[in-house]
Amino acid sequence: MIEIKDLHVSVEGKKILKGLNLTINAGEVHAIMGPNGAGKSTLSNVIAGRDGYEITGGSITYKGDDLLEMSPEERAWAGVFLAFQYPVEIPGVNNTYLLKAGVNAKRKHQGLEELDAFDFMKTVKEKAALVELDPSFLSRSVNEGFSGGEKKRNEIFQMAVLEPSLALLDETDSGLDIDALRIVAGGVNKLRSPDRAIVMITHYQRLLDYIEPDFVHVLADGVIQKTGDKSLALELEEHGYDWVKENK
Amino acid sequence: MATNEEIQKDLEKREYDAGFTTDIESDTLPPGLNEDVIRHISAKKNEPQWLLDWRLEAYRHWLTMEEPTWAAVDYTPTDYQSISYYSAPKPADSGPDSLDEVDPKLLETYDKLGIPLREQEFLAGVKNIAVDAVFDSVSVATTFKGKLKDAGVIFCPISEAVHDYPELVQKYLGSVVPQGDNFFAALNSAVFTDGSFVYIPKGVRCPMELSTYFRINALNTGQFERTLIIADEGSHVSYLEGCTAPMRDENQLHAAVVELVALDDAEIKYATVQNWYPGDENGVGGIYNFVTKRADCRGDRSKVSWTQVETGSAITWKYPSCILRGDDSVGKFFSVAVTTNCQQADTGTKMIHLGKNTKSTIISKGISAGRAQQSYRGLVRMGKNAENARNFTQCDSLLLGDKCGAHTFPYVEVKNATATLEHEATTSKIGEDQLFYCQQRGLSEEDAVNMIVNGFCKDVFDELPMEFAVEANRLMEVSLEGSVG
């Protein structure tokens, strides 16, 4: 699905990613862990096409195409989805309206008819139920006045509606209480599918108890230091990140 | 993804799709202004002596006045002797009696602008609007007069009202905006040519939206329309006003006066979508929009709301105001103003609280791009008898790019200690993070900008009648068109 080769990225002249390699196949669930400031959000933002990152080397191939040549919306149409670490508030813009515009833009790009309002609302309600998002959030302004946990829940709800091929969940578990975590994780699990890849960025082993990853990576000093199965997360919990660097 | 700079550049490319001219023969006075010109206008319209005297009085007053310079706008002053003060499409000296008499070229013009003047076109759809179409100096058509008449509502060109309802006109004309109120109002009083007249009788809820569509066509003419709306006790009316002009390199003056009178328990909702030609990206041409709009909430519990969406004009100088004279009267001002390229707007409102328990709300949303400069200028005055009067003001500015400017000048005068005022103001830039969020969800950058800007304006758009809200959305999109690099 996506192949990242020798990726070098700088932000404001500071080198953040220094030759990162990562390959993800359809159907897989990957977890990326690593210390604060390691560049995890940088990686997900670069994949999604955010401005302000200087790619100084390497390549990203997505479904056979050069991802770095695509605009953010083209990447979205091709199935890249980012659940933001800090979802932004957009006053006055209706949550469902934004989603509908997104879905229809993608359909238009694919040469499909726009969804009819009734069908769309039906889908939206089903998907909201998946993460137990109260329907009142559907008609509110995007993220405005949402609590931290509600924002994260809204992100997964959007993922469910947009049905991406590659979903990047950037610290979706942060800010969720135990109950919410269980519900959101349950939602993500239902979205696992053989033709969808999911990448979870997290600090906590706890999330991985709910969503079992196929691979766990440790990102530190700008590269993937170590890759293992879910037991790696347990070891990390026990020994910390320095242990990884010492035991490459 | 485009930077703010790119967005700004794209905004400068916006196109003005109402910029065509209609090739029609007109009867136009040579440029210049003197008492004879005024006599000529008055005679053309067959006016009674009192109105001619009223005009001359205004003219003599105007001669003693100076053009105001306090607004934060910078422009080449108008040479008042170089303008023609009367232009009418031939042969319509007064409004035609039926659409069959209207020149097909005119009907076509309004069709092109999306303003259907044929009544049956409305009947088929959901729309329920009566239209008065003013072309340069005269009204060319008023629709649905018959249906309105059945309800007792008078809706006609003011030139016609002078003849048909002289007592009403004489009683109310200039009663809200006196002849000598300000430089532009005095000029308008002297030379006004047409505009709409509305009277809603006691207890009547006007059965449809009323609307006037102003179109400047002729070259080197000014448009000086005069609108007078009277809502008698317990009546209700919703009125819409739209404006466009052809693209020309010369600046053209539009100096209108709008007077609203609301008696006891009456309500007037006045909405404007102003899309006069704004000039090109270098600031050449465009309309000078110097307008005096004022409502007198004369009766107890009367209500007036001004809602405006302003995307046009090179220079805007406009402060729709409410005099809250009646006890418990309510004034509202909702405004969205978009300035791009070299447009300059100095706009806002005045809420003059005179009666007890009077309430006013001001919500102003300013959007600037390019090198545009925009100022909100508002006055809230609490008179000494305005017991428990309340005002809430919110002024938000959104900047696209860093060469434009937003300024806020809120003036407050309080002479009654029981009055309360609240003021909130914000200035923000369209956020890169908001744009990216929308794009990540699949919106093009242009759609993302439109969506965010429309969201920013939501509080105001919610106040517009349904059909107008759609029109306003469309207009905003056109104004912000081309935001993709």
Ligand SMILES: Nc1ncnc2c1ncn2[C@@H]1O[C@H](COP(=O)(O)OP(=O)(O)O)[C@@H](O)[C@H]1O
């Ligand atoms: N826009 C930015 N401007 C300056 N520094 C940035 C910016 N974005 C990220 N950084 C820096 O890049 C590094 C990696 O950040 P980030 O990718 O957010 O880390 P993580 O998500 O792993 O905690 C940090 O040192 C951070 O301060």
Ligand SMILES: [Mg+2]
């Ligand atoms: Mg992060």
